[in-house]
Amino acid sequence: MRLLLLEDDVILKDSIEEFLSAQNYTVDSFENSEDAYDAVFSVDYDLLLLDVNIPGTFNGFSLRKALADENKNIPTIFVTSMSSADALIQGYAHGCCDYIKKPFDLTELMLRVRHALKSNCFKTQDDILMLPDNYRYNVTTYELSCNNVPVSLSKTESEILNLFLMNRNRVLTLETLYEKIWDNNVDAANARVQINNLRRKLPKDVIKNIYGLGYRLDCR
Incomplete structure (x- = not known):
């Protein structure tokens, strides 16, 4: 290599x-x-x-x-x-x-x-990453849509989604999320609320809670 x-x-x-x-x-x-x-x-x-x-x-x-x-x-x-x-x-x-x-x-x-x-990182066509159930994510504009209908994301939700997509099919620990998204300046309960808010805007079970470890985005 x-x-x-x-x-x-x-x-x-x-x-x-x-x-x-x-x-x-x-x-x-x-x-x-x-x-x-x-x-x-x-x-x-x-x-x-x-x-x-x-x-x-x-x-x-x-x-x-x-x-x-x-x-x-x-x-x-x-x-x-x-x-x-x-x-x-x-x-x-x-x-x-x-x-x-x-x-x-x-x-x-x-x-x-x-x-x-x-991994192949993630490769896109015209900056679009295809997700399950007709969801699409534009990695340049940070726009999520389903069946061409926009799905509103907050800035933090976009940051979390980007991090999951770059580490898809890998477990992200809560400690990693705290560090990379919030620079370790966040209440654990607040972080979980924001992660779960994002999960509800995505196809069911795309982001899985891995008990005792963290979360994993399944996107093959």
Whole structure:
């Protein structure tokens, strides 16, 4: 498997490259977004690891979009110090498989890389993801519909749905949801209410409560 790594922190870049290379991945690393962009058109990559705040014409988000505009829809993990919910949604809207916040453990990164390579992330046609029972979700505008009738989602519900879709068929623990959606600044009862509100707007049992663990979105 061949990976492209874009990271302008030289020490971190070298650490990631060395660690993943030791796991038998081929890693091409870059510090500049233009060089990374050009490389994608000369090498077939299985996964992109993109820092968001990087020097050059593109940031990580706009680089992913520019590549998608050229039909280079390569599974992508954003690596960033940005932690806001808005940044999380923006990352997923630009087609990432995962979003890992700095600082992180290299073993965690390796596990996320393995998952992204095994799954197909989610691929869409014209930004539309098809769900069961004629539900459709636009991953760019965050609009949910059923039989072409809009289903109203709050901002938080959209964030939760995006996170489930990026991790479909995997159990998301409550701790993960608290961290990624609310930055651990939420009452547990309030979080459950918002998750259940979203569940009621989706096909029955698409999001399952996995007793003692968390929730799982089943979407094959």
